[in-house]
Amino acid sequence: MQEDQFIPKPYANSIKSGSFTWSSPSNIALVKYWGKKEHQIPENPSVSFTLDNCKTITTVSFSKKENQDEFSFDVFLDGDKKDGFKPKIETFFNRIEAYLPFLKHYHFKIETSNTFPHSSGIASSASGMSALAMCLMSIEKSLMESDGSLSAVERSFSDSFFIQKASFLARLGSGSACRSLEGDLVVWGKHGDIEGSSDLFGVKYPYEVHQNFKEYQDTILLVDKGEKQVSSTVGHNLMHGHPFAQERFKQAHKNLSNLINVFKKGNLDGFIEIVESEALTLHAMMMTSMPYFILMKPNTLEIINKIWAFREKTGSKVCFTLDAGANVHVLFPKKESEKISEFIKNELVAYCQNEHFISDRIGFGAKQL
Ligand code: DP6
Helix, strand or coil, X not given: CHHHHHCCCCCCCCXXXXXXXXXXXXXXXXXXXXXXXXXXXXXXXXXXXXXXXXXXXXXXXXXXXXXXXXXXXXXXXXXXXXXXXXXXXXXXHHHHCCCCCCHHHEEEEEEEEECCCHHHCCCCHHHHHHHXXXXXXXXXXXXXXXXXXXXXXHHHHHHHHHHHHHHHHHHHHCHHHHHCCECCEEEECCCCCCCCCCCCCEEECCCCCCHHHCCCEEEEECCCCCCCCCCHHHHHHCCCCCCCHHHXXXXXXXHHHHHHHHHHHCCHHHHXXXXXXHHXXXXXXXXXXXXXXXXXXXXXXXXXXXXXXXXXXXXXXXXXXECCCCCEEEEECHHHHHHHHHHHHHHHHHHCHHHCEEEEEECCECEEC
């Protein structure tokens, strides 16, 4: 089994206690992950831009404990104890214990905060699970390194393995989290045209990307900051037995194939077509599942229509994408920043809840602090 490569050898070190801090960003999918098999295996490959400003900062402090029969941890968000987060983390620990056999040997204090407001409707699972996975990998690394005397080659191998295993673990927490560790474009899910791609972890997009897509901007318009109407787990499950599922999975493969040339040539019109179609298809899947949902709000549609009209009128290359909610990600090349920020202020902000939006851009993944 390929997963076996992530089961560690017995640890060289014994450590009583310590702490590590990582920040990890959110990401926005261009080709969407929607539908999964057992063990967090995606039904189709996806690709995302890693974000920069929207991130989670997590510190994990660990101390050796006597009883090694069960997990023991406390979770804090912005300094407040959050027992409500425990079941999700318990499930995560159960899924990853085979790959991190030290998990029952320590008590963990997990302190986390997000740079974006908790009630923004922005899912924190990608940034949160990836930050946590990185902290756990730092603990594993410190248990493994006997004297730190690795050669440069061994170190670079171990650095890439570190990221790969962190992505593998993050996936088991939340699928999209495995795309948050690196930047600026990450592919997750096996795709015949993308070398090295895997269902088990995210990989940096391996081919040429035109200057047009460097420093891409993403302004997130907060249309609805409420709790998600459909959790992602429920959402993915709606694809089981969905009448259009197989066609949709094929389409995702095709869209990702087509993006390879789009990225290479800097084809902004081709990019817009694929990205907007992916967003609408994601919502179409929800509208045509049983039970069915409409996660867009009237203002989501107002914004989409304004973007289309603006593009028509000005020739701008601005476009939108959506995740499984009402908020709109407005994507545009950096050189259009000034023009688009005027457009957003003058025409789009009125459709945001309390006029709230977040200006973000492509980023480069998790960082140890
Ligand atoms: C619509 O990664 O949140 O954002 O694996 O159940 O945690 P789980 O799902 P999650 O799903 C994200 C779905 C999406 C599309 C995407 O990010 O690719």
